[in-house]
Amino acid sequence: MPHAAAGAPGGGGPCRLCGRGLTDVFVDLGMSPPCESYLTADRLESPEVFYPLRVWICAACLLVQLPSHIPAQDIFSDYAYFSSYSSSWVEHARAFTERSIRRLGLGRDSRVVEVASNDGYLLQHFLARGIPVLGIDPAANVARVARDRGIPTRVAFLGEAEGATVRAEFGAADLVVANNVFAHVPDVRDFGLGLAALLAEDGWLSIEVPHLMRLMERSQYDTIYHEHFSYYTLLTAQRVLASAGLAIVDVEELDSHGGSLRYWVRHAELAGEPSAAVEAVLAEERRRGLHRLDGHRGFASAVDKVKRDLVTFLATAAEEGKRVVGYGAPGKGNTLLNHCGVRADLLPYTVDRSPHKQGKFLPGTHIPILAPEVIAVDRPDYVLLLPWNLRTEITHQLAHVREWGGRFVVPIPTLAVI
Structure with missing residues (x-):
């Protein structure tokens, strides 16, 4: 179960959402090197740095999180993961594109921005339909591949300032896509403000992220690594997005990555009441005890x-x-x-x-x-x-x-x- 760490209160540092000192450990996986730091043969005789994989849970807001032992710039600026090498993931992106175009009525006058756009695996499908697109990705090596495909891509980390710059230069986005990036950002509040800055007043934001409830249910502890800074229930995701004036209005349960959620998000003033699907997921989380600290035990x-x-x-x-x-x-x-x-x-x-x-x-x-x-x-x-x-x-x-x-x-x- 979550347990109080030895030593002074706040042993895990401040919570990245509410700022409370972290005192409760969710799980401790010992020490591990950065998971994407693949070695060339000439480095095998050199020292290798290992960092703690001790995951904490905030007793106040319940956000499960890993302290930022490694700066995000060191992890993502030169990245070894290229999405297009998974054919099923490219097909997942294609199907999402078709459904989004129908659901939101997107056309040639619309704008789509993807955050953590990787090698263009998703935006290529919108581009093929004649819809203007823009990718934002911090990895220059991966962005180069996307640009070679004809997909305009900015090399940057998203935050409030970057979101405002993109909006001024590209225009407000009718759809912002953030697939498997929500867990990868250490400053969740600034990231949320960046998403809000990108989004047109009547626009839609789609976020896909692994669901902590499924991670626990299916013993998927290997999805814990240093580039995954936060692990979300729907409740904690709501709290992060609310800090940026955004609200989840609908949710879909996905099989991807062992069990993920796709949030459909709008500016809070236009959100209205959440769908029955949102209430159903929250009810299941509540039933399993995940809206309480002691429900994260075992x-x-x-x-x-x-x-x-x-x-x-x-x-x-x-x-x-x-x-x-x-x-x-x-x-x-x-x-x-x-x-x-x-x-x-x-x-x-x-x-x-x-x-x-x-x-x-x-x-x-x-x-x-x-x-x-x-x-x-x-x-x-x-x-x-x-x-x-x-x-x-x-x-x-x-x-x-x-x-x-x-x-x-x-x-x-x-x-x-x-």
């Missing part, structure tokens, strides 16, 4: 079980002479492997479709990242799916593994061999 025990099961499986496979390799090099995989103490003796390599990761090594564990084609040559007994949220897509891509009797291992929510 997660550490679930984390310990995931660790024990994975380590036992890998050790038993090694004793039996079975070969287990990994698929994917996502941030969540690095949290999992470092927390479990897995190294190359139990997982000799992993593979990834992104050429930006191939030839490098996972942070902390130093497990090599190879091209996916290696699996067909090596013919391992098991393939451990580190991006378990993409299991359908990956098992389809690797259907040939079954030809030699190979099987897939999914570590979360409970270890399963399929």
Whole structure:
């Protein structure tokens, strides 16, 4: 359960939303390196910095959060994640585009801005429909790829000042999209004000973010890493957005990233009453105790079980002479492997479709990242799916593994061999 930390009150620093000193630990995953700090071979003999992965919960506003041990500029300015390498995520973006155009009546006179637009995986679909778009992303290397696709992209972190600048230069946005970025910002209040500044008076904001309720329910502790500063229930998301004069008017439950919510948001003065879906999600959170501090208990025990099961499986496979390799090099995989103490003796390599990761090594564990084609040559007994949220897509891509009797291992929510 959340427990008071030893030492002086406020051991986790001030809450990033309400400013109260953080005294209650949600879960402690020990020490880990930044999850996207992939290593080149010449760095393997150099020291590596590990930071605490101790997650706190504010006893006042209930925001679950990780202190900003690493400046956001150091994490996101040169980023290793390119969204377009997941075909299912690109399709998710395409479907969202079509639904948004119908729902909001968007056309050639509309404006769409995406925050954390990455390599243009989503805005390309709006652009293809003739709708003016603008991306905002802090990673210059990723923004360059988007620009090469013809998608105008600003290299910047969003805050109130940047939002006002974009609005003055590009115009107010009829739709602002913020997919999987809400958890990535250390200054949630300034970020909220930036979103509000971008948004036309009668515009819509769409935010997708993993749901803390599902994270707890499904033991998804590997989604905790240093670039995820906050972990939201619908209640705490409402509180953050309200600080910027924004209100959630509708919500959709999504399967993406193990269970996410899509908030539909407007300026508070135009929001009206929230939908029945908003009330239903809040009611379920309340029923599970997540609107109280003591309702966040028990997660550490679930984390310990995931660790024990994975380590036992890998050790038993090694004793039996079975070969287990990994698929994917996502941030969540690095949290999992470092927390479990897995190294190359139990997982000799992993593979990834992104050429930006191939030839490098996972942070902390130093497990090599190879091209996916290696699996067909090596013919391992098991393939451990580190991006378990993409299991359908990956098992389809690797259907040939079954030809030699190979099987897939999914570590979360409970270890399963399929």
